[in-house]
Amino acid sequence: MTYLITGATGSVGNSIVTQLRALGQEVRIVTRDLDKAPVGVEALQGDFTKGICPPGLLKV
Numbered sequence: 001m002t003y004l005i006t007g008a009t010g011s012v013g014n015s016i017v018t019q020l021r022a023l024g025q026e027v028r029i030v031t032r033d034l035d036k037a038p039v040g041v042e043a044l045q046g047d048f049t050k051g052i053c054p055p056g057l058l059k060v
Contacts, residue, residue: 002026004057006048009036017041030054 003020007013008029017038020027027041030048037043044054 002028002042005029005041008038008041009033014038028057030057 003025005013005017005020005027006029008017008027009031013029017027017029021038021040027038028044029037029041030044030046031037032045032047034043034045044057046052046054046057
């Protein structure tokens with residue numbers, strides 16, 4: 001299963017990503033700044049506050 005996490009560059013979101021990765025789960029995130037993406041995740045650039053939804057966000 002792949003988990004989609006928003007807010008992954010913040011303290012709570014990053015903690016969730018870390019815990020999921022420690023459990024061996026796949027993680028996909030949406031972030032405005034790809035340079036801030038945690039290591040080991042599939043990072044997509046987007047900004048929900050501006051209605052920018054990255055293609056492939058909900059791929060199976």
